[in-house]
Amino acid sequence: MTAGPVTAVDDAAEAFERLRRHLSPKLALTGSFAGRGAVEASGEGCRVMLSDGRSVLDFGSYAVTLLGHRHPEVVAAVRHQLDTMPTSTRSLANPVAARAAARLAGYLGDVLPKVYFGLNGADVVEVAVKLARLASGRPRVIAVRGGFHGKSLGALALTHSPLYRVGLRGCAVDVVHVDPADPAAVLRELAGGDVAALVFEPVQGENGAAALPLDVLRRWSEDAARQxxxxxxxxxxxxxxxxxxxxxxxxxxxPVDAVLLGKPLGGGVVPLSALVCSERLYAPLAADPFLHSATFGGHPLSCAALPAALDAIEHLAGHGRMLSDQLAAELELLRRRHPGVVAELRGRGLLRGIDFTSPRAAGAVVVELAAAGLLVSPCLGRPTTVRLLPPLVSTEADVAEAVEILDSAVAVAERTAGG
Ligand SMILES: Cc1ncc(COP(=O)(O)O)c(C=O)c1O
Known part of the structure; x- marks a missing residue:
């Protein structure tokens, strides 16, 4: 076996063997299926180059690559930090994290002044719930049916799907899941006076790009805030x-006390997540910063990426609206062409779910997409849905190409899976 970093010339078969032996046989299997026996080798914009020389269009990556792969300004910012001070002493003050926090609070309009940085999404779900419990002195959390908030034990308690909790009865947080079809549900749950927080995803990504009704979210939030x-x-x-x-x-x-961000916050280059919140929610941490800390929180490499990532996102925001309109229009035409197999279109902006009439039909589409070179993200909690997550850096031609590939895949699925 060779030592050192895996490169494009590394033998793909060896990589799969190592995956099987040291990580997970299932990961090896699904990766081999997605890459048709090749592994990922390099990325640029919305394309990923494979070890066998092919390139695929990446409209997946579980929403991380909003700026595509290796966005040049983000890479430059991270490289500069790498060449100066890539890691923090954690006893001296870290100006890179301080700058990133100020930038992020400003980006959200300076209404939520406090920031806590994590690496994964679940990190900041955990700290948000911990602070809500400490600051309110109450134990319970209200989350929403269909919601996904991560898989570490605390975050997992808020994630709705029991699929992720098999063998783990009795999670660390006392959570009730309310139904978005029930606008009075939060008020009822608040009656006992023991609710620390209401946590929701405005658009449920893992649940197939399901946008929650805004009137219900408003009612729930106002009820919770009032109490x-x-x-x-x-x-x-x-x-x-x-x-x-x-x-x-x-x-x-x-009336939110906190917004949780992650995935593309590090520009698709480095891991970064953030809790951005009110003084009231942050109070326990302001009083004692060691109440919740982690070795790599506020990591300079990750925090260096943040200003460059936000600049790039804002620069592309108008383009993103155009791509979103194009995608919505083209998917609607696709739906009309295949009424027997496409059940529903969901989502907003560049987070779209195509719901098929059966898991078999969705599976057949995913098989065809892998062969044709379009990466998408499946939804574990909703096996009938295929999720499209185009990067902001895509062109109109990329979106048209993706929909064309999708159209052929759906046509094959229509024939083989019988709708
Ligand atoms: C809305 C939402 N919250 C939390 C998470 C958990 O993030 P992570 O997997 O980075 O811990 C995810 C991940 O998909 C998510 O979509």
Whole structure:
């Protein structure tokens, strides 16, 4: 076996063997299926080059690559930090994290002044819930049916699908999941006076790009706020203009105490997530910063990426609206061409779900897409849905190409899966 970093010339078969032996046989299997036996080798914009020389269009990557792969300004900012001080002492002050926090609070309109940085989305779900419980002195959390908030034990308690909790009864947080079809549900749950927070995804990504009804979110949030429970918008997937707005909840004027961001926050180059919140929610951490800390929180490489990432996102925001309109129009035509197999279109902006009439039909589409070179993200919680997450850096021609590939795949699925 060779030592050192995996490169494009590394033998793909060896990579799969290592994956099987040291990580997971299932990961090896699904990766081999997606790459048709090749592994990812390099990325640029919305394309990923494979070890066998092919390139695929990346409209997946689980929403991380909003700026595509290796956005040049983000790479330059990270490279500069790499060449100066890539890691923090954690005893001296870290100016890179301080600059990133100020920039992020300003980006969201300076209404939520406090910031906590994590690496993964679940990190900031955990800290948001912990702070809500400490600041309110109440134990319970209200989350929403269909919501996904991560898989670490605390975040997992808020994630709705029981699929992720098999063998793990009794998660660490006391959570009730309310139904978006029930506008009075939050008020009822608040009656006991023991609710610390209401947590929701304005557009549920893992649940197939399901946008929650805004009138229900408004009613729930106002009920929670009136009763002193914290209102937390998990925009780890739908925020940062993925769905058009910097924050969906803030743009709608919902009375939120916190917005959670992640995935593309590090520009698709480095891992970064953030809790951006009110003084009231942050109070326990302001009093004692060691109440919740992690070795790599506020990591200079990640925080260096943030200003460059936000600049790039804003620069492309208008283009993103145009791409979103184009995608919506082209998907609607596709739906009309294949009424027997496409059940429903969902989503907003550059987060779109195509719901098929059966898991078999959706599976057949995914098989065809892998062969034709379009990467999409499946939805584990909703096996009938295929999720499209085009990067802001896509061109109109990229979107047209993706829909064309999709159209051929759906036509094959229509024949083989019988709708
Ligand atoms: C809305 C939402 N919240 C939280 C998470 C968890 O993020 P991570 O997987 O980075 O922990 C995800 C991940 O898909 C998500 O979509």
């Amino acid at each position: 002193g429970a914290f209102v937390i918008a998990d925009e780890i997937q739908c925020g940062l203009r993925r769905c058009g707005e910097r924050s969906v909840a803030l743009a709608e004027g919902l």
